[in-house]
Amino acid sequence: MSNIVVIAEVRGGTLKRPSLEAVTAAKQLAAGAGAEVAVVACGAGLDSATAELQQSGAKQVIAIDGPNFANYSGDAWAKAIADQARSLGASAVLMAHTAMGKDLLPRVAALLDGAIVTDVIEVACTGGTFTAKKPVYGGKVTMAVKATKAPFCATVRPNNFAPAGSGSGASVSKVAAPAGELMAVVKEIIGSGGGRTPLQEAKVVVAGGRGLKDAEGFKLLEELAAAFGPGVAAVGASRAVVDSGLRPHREQVGQTGKVVSPPLYFAVGISGAIQHLAGMRTARTIVAINKDADAPIFKVADYGIVGDAFEVLPALTKAIAAAVGHK
Amino acid sequence: MPMDIVVCIKRVPATDATIKIAADGKSIDPAGVTFELNAYDEFALEQALRIKEQLGAGSVTVVTIGPKEAQKELRDTLARGADKAVLLVTDKWMFDGASTAAALAAWIKTQPCNLVLCGRQAVDSDNNQMAGNLAARLGFASVTEVVKLTLDNGVFTAERDIEGAREVVSCKTPAVISCQKGLNEPRYANLKGIMAAKKKPFEETPAQLGAAALEVVSLTLPAARAAGKILGNGADAVPALIQALRNEAKAI
Numbered sequence: 001m002s003n004i005v006v007i008a009e010v011r012g013g014t015l016k017r018p019s020l021e022a023v024t025a026a027k028q029l030a031a032g033a034g035a036e037v038a039v040v041a042c043g044a045g046l047d048s049a050t051a052e053l054q055q056s057g058a059k060q061v062i063a064i065d066g067p068n069f070a071n072y073s074g075d076a077w078a079k080a081i082a083d084q085a086r087s088l089g090a091s092a093v094l095m096a097h098t099a100m101g102k103d104l105l106p107r108v109a110a111l112l113d114g115a116i117v118t119d120v121i122e123v124a125c126t127g128g129t130f131t132a133k134k135p136v137y138g139g140k141v142t143m144a145v146k147a148t149k150a151p152f153c154a155t156v157r158p159n160n161f162a163p164a165g166s167g168s169g170a171s172v173s174k175v176a177a178p179a180g181e182l183m184a185v186v187k188e189i190i191g192s193g194g195g196r197t198p199l200q201e202a203k204v205v206v207a208g209g210r211g212l213k214d215a216e217g218f219k220l221l222e223e224l225a226a227a228f229g230p231g232v233a234a235v236g237a238s239r240a241v242v243d244s245g246l247r248p249h250r251e252q253v254g255q256t257g258k259v260v261s262p263p264l265y266f267a268v269g270i271s272g273a274i275q276h277l278a279g280m281r282t283a284r285t286i287v288a289i290n291k292d293a294d295a296p297i298f299k300v301a302d303y304g305i306v307g308d309a310f311e312v313l314p315a316l317t318k319a320i321a322a323a324v325g326h327k
Numbered sequence: 328m329p330m331d332i333v334v335c336i337k338r339v340p341a342t343d344a345t346i347k348i349a350a351d352g353k354s355i356d357p358a359g360v361t362f363e364l365n366a367y368d369e370f371a372l373e374q375a376l377r378i379k380e381q382l383g384a385g386s387v388t389v390v391t392i393g394p395k396e397a398q399k400e401l402r403d404t405l406a407r408g409a410d411k412a413v414l415l416v417t418d419k420w421m422f423d424g425a426s427t428a429a430a431l432a433a434w435i436k437t438q439p440c441n442l443v444l445c446g447r448q449a450v451d452s453d454n455n456q457m458a459g460n461l462a463a464r465l466g467f468a469s470v471t472e473v474v475k476l477t478l479d480n481g482v483f484t485a486e487r488d489i490e491g492a493r494e495v496v497s498c499k500t501p502a503v504i505s506c507q508k509g510l511n512e513p514r515y516a517n518l519k520g521i522m523a524a525k526k527k528p529f530e531e532t533p534a535q536l537g538a539a540a541l542e543v544v545s546l547t548l549p550a551a552r553a554a555g556k557i558l559g560n561g562a563d564a565v566p567a568l569i570q571a572l573r574n575e576a577k578a579i
Contacts, residue, residue, distance in 0.1 A: 016490075074469055074471075075468055075469065078459075098489075099471075099488065099489035099490060099494075100489070102455050102456070102472065103458075103469070103470070103471045103472075103487075106424070106428075106459030106460040106463070107459040107462065108463075109424075109456070110425070110462075110463035111463050114425065114540070115425050116424045116425050116456055116460065117541065118424070118453075118456050119454075131544065134453075135453065136422070136453050137450070137453070138342060138453065139549070140345075141346055141348070142548070143452075143543060143546050144544040144547070145542060145543055146541070146544055147540065148538070148539055148540060148541065149538065183467075183468030183498070183502075184468040184498040185496065185497055186494050186495065186496050187484075187495045187497045189489075189492050189493070189494055189495070190495065191491075196491050198490030198491040201490055249507075250488045252508075255450060256342060256450070257508075264572070264578040273343075274343055274345070275342050275343065281549070281552065285572070285578045286552070286555070287568065299554070299555075300552045300555070302555045303558055303571050304555055304556065304557040305557070305558055305559060305561070305568060306559070306564075307560050308561070311562050312561060312565065315562035316565050319565050319568075319569045320569070320579070323579055
């Protein structure tokens with residue numbers, strides 16, 4: 001039986017949630033292909049992540065574990081994963097569309113000489129043909145493709161599939177991480193543990209635009225994010241705000257920034273330029289707060305408040321804190 | 328060590344262009360669309376020029392697989408300071424990452440090259456996969472979405488943003504590096520550069536494309552979001568918003 005392989009992302013011993021979403025996508029493919037799901041993880045000290053993956057509904061979990069893999073190396077990890085994918089007879093290889101997924105899966109796909117589709121929002125396998133849908137042209141268009149080469153490799157957009165859980169226990173095998181040259185390797189990770197919720201993983205994104213004017217305005221936005229409680233909300237920014245230097249580029253939402261798809265998105269003082277909409281239009285619920293009643297953002301928002309962010313934000317922060325119980 | 332640098336670029340629709348689907352349902356209607364050099368590729372070109380300046384030796388060759396019209400974008404890169412431009416001509420839309428990487432890798436293997444720079448993604452197909460795919464085919468190291476890059480004794484130190492933190496990567500050469508906004512401020516062409524560009528080598532040859540790995544089934548416009556509700560004006564509308572988020576959207 002062929003396998004749908006998922007590459008799990010483990011950072012600091014912790015399994016990243018988007019990997020479980022990729023397992024869900026893999027299960028859909030496995031059902032269509034009459035295949036089984038196998039998960040491969042790389043790192044050093046994978047026991048707790050492996051235990052979690054065992055309950056994800058995969059048939060087997062392979063941990064490539066050892067000190068040589070303590071730090072991420074795209075070239076070395078891709079080689080080890082491609083070897084596993086070959087011996088598993090992988091008809092598809094999936095990974096989350098994260099910083100690591102974008103770095104690693106293309107290398108794996110090339111080593112397997114397969115097809116690759118990135119940032120997919122739907123996948124299927126019908127009659128042995130793998131298909132996927134993904135946003136192109138900055139989300140202005142949805143492209144449906146079919147693979148004409150095997151294996152089918154895809155990165156899965158976070159927050160588009162429910163995380164897999166509750167499966168019967170998968171078999172686990174441990175493979176020693178191969179020794180050998182690391183051409184590119186992570187030397188250091190800076191700024192983690194600062195309590196910042198990653199933009200693409202946040203349940204709530206509160207994004208600000210020119211309407212917030214200055215650092216004072218963004219302080220109000222940060223207070224709104226904090227009102228949701230620790231680890232829930234992240235602050236985003238429009239391109240204009242990032243280009244002005246007020247906020248860092250890592251916070252930019254839009255076509256030349258990050259694409260986010262959270263359950264709840266607040267656009268505060270953002271007019272809604274086409275580049276911005278490209279980065280957030282697939283959010284489940286969109287709230288817009290803007291002084292200009294004719295701002296295009298109101299055309300995509302589920303709920304709108306016409307008003308000055310400096311007046312609305314403090315009241316909203318208080319009300320959210322009361323509603324979610326974080327006072 | 329001098330670096331022979333290849334910069335991969337793409338001609339793409341401007342990011343503020345309105346995109347319409349063509350009658351075949353599988354391509355876009357180019358009427359009224361302005362095309363430009365992919366914004367991320369500008370960071371790649373700028374970094375290539377800076378590395379050559381730092382080392383005081385080497386070469387910068389810019390390559391694209393694309394339509395004849397991409398001559399314009401290539402000429403612009405020559406005017407900004409690249410030494411040579413190569414257009415591998417095709418009428419096909421290069422959205423298929425695997426076959427694009429395979430064709431580029433085959434061409435790069437015929438060139439002196441120990442560094443390939445590209446943008447993190449082209450803003451048409453939005454793939455973000457070229458660097459790794461190309462590097463594995465060439466046997467090169469790779470780092471993607473780089474926001475800071477230094478070179479010391481043939482070894483790169485690259486920084487890239489990951490979810491909630493930043494990675495510092497040590498990367499040997501030869502390498503493929505994809506460039507993210509924030510890496511540098513690209514220079515523009517000046518008159519002297521534009522004049523000099525006219526004398527620089529410009530090669531044009533049909534692209535050698537292998538079997539496709541992907542086929543477009545359809546392009547569609549995403550469903551428009553249902554019209555939303557304006558709940559009111561100013562802070563007075565906040566209670567109505569909380570009610571709607573809790574009871575209707577079930578978002579809090």
